[in-house]
Amino acid sequence: MLTRKMMFGCQFKNSFFRMAPKTCLSIVNMNMWAPSKEQLLCLFSLFDEKEIERCLAYRTQENCLHRLAGLLLVRHAFSKLFEGKELSLPTCFERSSHGKPFLPDAPDFQFNISHNGNYTSVFAVRGFHAICGLDMMELNSSRLPTSMIAAVSRKFSEQEQSFINNSESAEERRAKFLRIWCLKESYLKAKGYGLSVPLDSISFQFNHPNLTKDIAVLDTQIFEEGERVDVKFMELLFDNHILAVCWDKFAPESSVEVLEPAEFLKTQNGVTNVDSPVMPLVNTFYEKPK
Template identity: 30%
Template sequence: MAAPATDRVTTAIGLANVTVITFDLAKLTDDVERQIAGAIAPARRERAARYRFADDRRRSHVAGALIRRALARSGEDPAGEHRLSAGKHGKPFLPGAALHFNVSHAGDRVVCAVSAQNLGVDVEAVMCPGLDLRKIFSPDERDYVEGGDIVERARRFTRVWTLKESYIKYLGVGLGLPLRDFSVVHGEQLAVIDGAGDSSPSMHVRDWGQYVLALCHDQRDAVCIESATAAELLEFC
């Protein structure tokens, strides 16, 4: 089986219909983190303070800063991050704003996707399949993963996993939709089969060094991916 295309995400400059803002935690200094922590919503700051590990706190702080940047880039007040609410299954939204966004983080990567339409984003470090694929993947998904050599298999597994996670986040159903109940690979195409939505969203997957970034969204146009600097994180904090 041919691999799902990894060049479907078009890198561009400026705010597209869908923008994914990324940050590498290796670029985060203690001073910048302190400034971010002082500006983000108290609820996020307090939640981050309860994390046992410093890296988890750092990811949460940066996620708040990326949300503020995404709001500002979309014409909203970045301070609106203080008014965030969550849906039934925890998907965040800004009451009264015609804006959709989603965050994800893994290892030293933090991402925030924003659009005028519904979306879901997920990022994961490349991981070896340690589960029985028959319990979580469709036959097409298993064929795709098992069609690579031992090294490529890990990347293929992670591509499918992140796409499935991004679809669940797109729906906003949390753990209410088991991974095995739908497929994101159909023959040689990327599409949701037997999912919970009325139609299949646009799906993008991108290899990102030792990570994989996946996105499901309602737009059909190009996606802009931009890397934020530490200075840009502080711009709206």
């Protein structure tokens, strides 16, 4: 189980994570959050209806809440990184041609959302021309059968395939596959490429063959078309989940902020009027399977 104490004390090779003012990495355990109908109305009212409709595009209540939590975490990160500035919290996001959300009125604020398993997370960086990418996967997800791992692995680079094949068990093979997948996703999201790039065109070199629970690794290297790319990565194994973040070499390192729902809701001030135009959207949420 991921805890605040474990994460803030989480040691990685040759250093410690340090809190820095221009980066924010937040994680929330969704098992701890079950908003009431009144709370949901309040939170829906914080965003443009188009943004809530994107949340409701998910089939289940669980995935809708994951998406909503991601939006709320973005607002939380925005309030932290722009603390002391007279800026309104974001209510709606634009999308790039590859579907990456961004704020046109805040070009110096970059963020990425990921949710899988029990957790939702957001990584944000403040700085012009900064990049950031994030991906997270649950290790034992039933949505990822062995046959899919084998098929997708064949699209990786030869070095990565050898890395995966050099495993002593099916569990280790799965963990290595997900580790590479999260790294690739975090890099592609940071660059804004989407999945239009061949998976074997980027390849990772590992100094640590396996991740250790609650110990972050920062020395994994990436090569694109055979050339070393000078960006930073952080990998972490926690509570049966693998997380990878990618950010610009000039941005400072960040601590991992583990939040309870009540904490990231502090900066959210919506309305609870039952005549609110978003009330039908709340009703749509409850029509979905859990």
